[in-house]
Each structure stands twice: as C-alpha cells, then as structure tokens.
Amino acid sequence: MRLSAKILATGLGIGAIAAASTSPAAADAVADFYKGKTLTISVGYTAGGGYDVYARALAQYIGKHIPGNPTIVVKNVPGAGSLKLANLMYTVAAKDGTEIATVARGIPVQDLLGGSGVRYDANKFNWLGSMNNEVSVCVTSWRSPVKTLADMKKTEVIVGGQGKSSDSDLFAMFVKNLFDAKIKLISGYPGTKESILAMERGEVDGNCGWSWSSVTHSHMDWVKENKLHIIMQMALTKHPDLPNAPLILDLATTPEQKAEVELVMSRQTMGRPFLAPPDVPKDRVAALRKAFMDTMKDTAFVAYAEKAKMEITAVSGEDLQALVARIRATPAAIVKKTVADLQYTGKVEAAPGAKKAK
Numbered sequence: 001m002r003l004s005a006k007i008l009a010t011g012l013g014i015g016a017i018a019a020a021s022t023s024p025a026a027a028d029a030v031a032d033f034y035k036g037k038t039l040t041i042s043v044g045y046t047a048g049g050g051y052d053v054y055a056r057a058l059a060q061y062i063g064k065h066i067p068g069n070p071t072i073v074v075k076n077v078p079g080a081g082s083l084k085l086a087n088l089m090y091t092v093a094a095k096d097g098t099e100i101a102t103v104a105r106g107i108p109v110q111d112l113l114g115g116s117g118v119r120y121d122a123n124k125f126n127w128l129g130s131m132n133n134e135v136s137v138c139v140t141s142w143r144s145p146v147k148t149l150a151d152m153k154k155t156e157v158i159v160g161g162q163g164k165s166s167d168s169d170l171f172a173m174f175v176k177n178l179f180d181a182k183i184k185l186i187s188g189y190p191g192t193k194e195s196i197l198a199m200e201r202g203e204v205d206g207n208c209g210w211s212w213s214s215v216t217h218s219h220m221d222w223v224k225e226n227k228l229h230i231i232m233q234m235a236l237t238k239h240p241d242l243p244n245a246p247l248i249l250d251l252a253t254t255p256e257q258k259a260e261v262e263l264v265m266s267r268q269t270m271g272r273p274f275l276a277p278p279d280v281p282k283d284r285v286a287a288l289r290k291a292f293m294d295t296m297k298d299t300a301f302v303a304y305a306e307k308a309k310m311e312i313t314a315v316s317g318e319d320l321q322a323l324v325a326r327i328r329a330t331p332a333a334i335v336k337k338t339v340a341d342l343q344y345t346g347k348v349e350a351a352p353g354a355k356k357a358k
Helices: 024-034 050-065 080-091 167-179 192-201 212-218 220-224 255-270 282-297 299-307 317-328 332-341
Strands: 038-043 071-076 099-102 126-130 136-141 157-160 183-187 206-211 228-234 273-276
Touching: 024 282, 038 050, 038 080, 050 071, 050 099, 050 282, 050 299, 080 099, 126 282, 126 317, 136 167, 136 212, 157 167, 157 192, 167 183, 167 206, 167 228, 167 255, 167 332, 192 206, 192 212, 206 212, 206 228, 212 220, 255 317, 255 332, 273 282, 282 299, 282 317
Parallel strands: 038 071, 038 099, 157 183, 157 206
Antiparallel strands: 099 273, 126 273, 136 206, 136 228
C-alpha cells in the first residue's frame, strides 16, 4: 500500500477531473489580468497545521499553472474553526480572482448541522478543488469480538473520542443513532494519538473517526498483521486501498439514511477544500480550477508531496460545486433527523484526566 502523493480523480456524478477549458482569447485575457499581480491564499487556521501545510505546498507550484504566472503568497487568518475566514471571503474579499482560501471541510454544512455565525451562502462560493478526499475508518482492535456492523448491533463496543467537535465523537454518535449500534463513547482524549494508545492498552475497543492516512502512517504494522477490524469506511467513496471494506453509504438501507450519510460525510469529500469568493469572473474561475488540477498532477509537486508524506487524492472544483449544491438541497426533514442523530445519546464517559462531555 502506498498512500503518499497518490493522485486520484473522484467522480461524484459529473465525472471529470479536468477543469473547464478556455478559448485562447479567454486564456490571453486571464494571463493579461494575472501578469504582475499577487494571488493570496488565505488559511483559516494557524501556521503549521494540516490545512496550512497543504496550502503552502500548493502555493509553491500553482503559480506556474495560472496564466500570467502571478506571485503566490500565503496568509493565516485563524478564528472559529475557519468560520471567520469563510465569512470574510464572502463579504469583503476581492472578487477579482486575486484572493482564494482554504477552509474547514465542514463549512458548506455549518449552518445546516446547527452551527451559528454563518454569513455566507456556500452555493455562491466558487469551489476550486480539494487536495484530499478524506477517508476515515471505524475500527476495532484485534482483541474485540466486534468485527462488523451486525456485531456492533448485538455487542457493546467502547470507542474513544477527543471531544464533541471531533470526528471520532461525531461519527461514533452518528453510527450509534443511525444504525442503533451498541456504541459506548469515552470522550476527551487530548488527540487521536492518545485515543489510539487507549485502544492499544485495551482501555477502549476502537475508534470511529480515524483517518486512513493516519492509520497507515503511524500503525502500518497493525494493518499488515491484521490487528484491525475495519467495521466501515467513513466517506462517500471507498479508499483504493480498501476495496473490500464496507462503505457507510452502502450500509445505509433506506433513501433517508443515505441522504443523512451524504450530508454528514460530505465533509470527507471536501477534505482540504479551496474556494474563491462569489462573483469572480467565470474565465478566471475556470483558469484557477484548471491550474489547481494541473498542479495536482505536476511531477515536481507530486515528488514534494511524496517526500512530505502528504496524501493527495484530488477532487475537482466542478465536483465540489455539484456536491455542495446537492447537500444544500437536502430536505428539511432529513436535516432535522441528521442533527438529532449527531447528538450525544446514552451515557458518555470521560477519558482519564478529561472533563466529562456535556
């Protein structure tokens, strides 16, 4: 299995990784605009984190793929889990194509799933692409008799999480409530590393939000030695390394369940998304989308990502735009049920040294 810098197309119904082509005249107009200018990539988090690392990698190579070859600079605008930046990009950012941003994968559904402070219409952003179609897994350790969702419905399984906003908590509660699984959550581990150590110690049975790229990066020995039972993949599409592991979307048995899964797991496909503000001229949006995907296939970029052990599973801007439109059109009744299925139910225990989840 080789995950680093794996460049993949992710078809989501419109089927193309290639960005929209532009006529020579349009390309010349875009080149004339960008020549001598600076394009700013804003990051909704502090320097050094995952979103920042991906943005700075993109910044090193995308300039040569944009007509006119603008100078690229990266700026950090942290705040409210990137909600601050999303609002700024919608309300005050330049709408000429000189400002783009990377924000949290959950930004398109922030308000749908109960978040506050949203001052943007996610459909009106110009989505440029995602560098990573994230796949997480719900797993149990070799010690656990629970190996499948059917087992999970009959036998209690204890999973670890890092707090109410973490994928491990959200996904565990979603699986518990959606499928009536017998999941007991111990929440409040400082990070994924600590919750996985708890699984290694036998303190918990598993985890329901462990990024597959993290699994292979830190515990490839467990994969090789078959020490993990993969209950399901938490995403909308399977990871190529896991063709036989069940996908949560396939485990959903009704149209309503499938709609809930798509709403929650859309954040996985969004992965590391990049956007431009509304009202950017269409020819510049097309050029930026093409430049984004061309960068993902750039041999120098691929080599850099390989060395940095970055997983690159690119999703085109057109596919992201279609996904956002689809999930934003989710019926209100489904949204309401999804919000309910994400809530803590049953007794949630606190991890050693952590405050109890509320």
